[in-house]
Amino acid sequence: NAGVTQTPKFRVLKTGQSMTLLCAQDMNHEYMYWYRQDPGMGLRLIHYSVGEGTTAKGEVPDGYNVSRLKKQNFLLGLESAAPSQTSVYFCASRPDRMNTEAFFGQGTRLTVV
Amino acid sequence: AQSVAQPEDQVNVAEGNPLTVKCTYSVSGNPYLFWYVQYPNRGLQFLLKYITGDNLVKGSYGFEAEFNKSQTSFHLKKPSALVSDSALYFCAVSPPRRGDTGRRALTFGSGTRLQVQP
Numbered sequence: 001n002a003g004v005t006q007t008p009k010f011r012v013l014k015t016g017q018s019m020t021l022l023c024a025q026d027m028n029h030e031y032m033y034w035y036r037q038d039p040g041m042g043l044r045l046i047h048y049s050v051g052e053g054t055t056a057k058g059e060v061p062d063g064y065n066v067s068r069l070k071k072q073n074f075l076l077g078l079e080s081a082a083p084s085q086t087s088v089y090f091c092a093s094r095p096d097r098m099n100t101e102a103f104f105g106q107g108t109r110l111t112v113v
Numbered sequence: 114a115q116s117v118a119q120p121e122d123q124v125n126v127a128e129g130n131p132l133t134v135k136c137t138y139s140v141s142g143n144p145y146l147f148w149y150v151q152y153p154n155r156g157l158q159f160l161l162k163y164i165t166g167d168n169l170v171k172g173s174y175g176f177e178a179e180f181n182k183s184q185t186s187f188h189l190k191k192p193s194a195l196v197s198d199s200a201l202y203f204c205a206v207s208p209p210r211r212g213d214t215g216r217r218a219l220t221f222g223s224g225t226r227l228q229v230q231p
Contacts, residue, residue, distance in 0.1 A: 004156075033218060040122070042203060042223035043157075058218060090156060092219075098207050099145045099164045102219055104156035 002026050006091050006105035013081040013112045021076040021108050023091030029103075030096035032074040033058075034066065036087040037107075043090065049074055050096075081112045115140040117206050119222035126194045127230050134189040134225045136204030145207040146187040147219065148178055152200050160202075163187060174198070194229045201226050 045058030161172025
């Protein structure tokens with residue numbers, strides 16, 4: 001019962017470096033999401049996908065890119081990291097039904113120095 | 114656009130006392146509403162949801178929530194708080210239908226930290 005798995009769990013980047021966060025789910029869910037969590041701001045949606053090969057912008061997409069080449073994987077990329085991207089990133093997935101709950105990964109704590 | 118408000122950053126309650134964590138929402142049509150809990154350094158865990166029917170829904174760990182359509186609220190409650198309930202709680206809303214692709218995501222409130230004192 002892996003559920004939603006995020007890799008890596010922790011990372012420190014220097015300003016300007018790039019990296020990719022991987023989210024994998026084994027529940028055959030159609031919808032996948034990337035959120036960032038910052039103190040006092042709750043979870044804000046970065047990008048999301050409603051199916052393999054599709055992506056869409058969320059509330060705070062600037063500075064991030066995503067890809068969903070396989071249904072089970074949703075990648076979040078930072079091309080040129082900035083200190084403002086220091087945050088905890090959560091991936092979530094859920095079935096193609098609006099009345100279902102989302103399942104979350106354990107999070108990735110990213111620090112950009 | 115849909116939105117969720119959690120007016121209290123923190124709620125303090127003594128162990129054994131009832132607790133309430135407030136949530137109000139704004140969405141077109143009849144919403145689907147959710148509560149999640151987050152323990153330190155962990156992901157979000159689903160507690161309960163309102164889809165339709167009885168306005169009082171029961172969930173995990175003895176929590177329940179009351180849906181009030183006229184007040185657009187979905188407050189989380191528990192009759193007797195435990196120290197182990199101390200955590201960060203999030204309310205979320207999902208639109209009732211798929212609609213266009215821009216409306217398919219869960220929208221979260223800013224979170225309420227619950228502190229239960231022994």
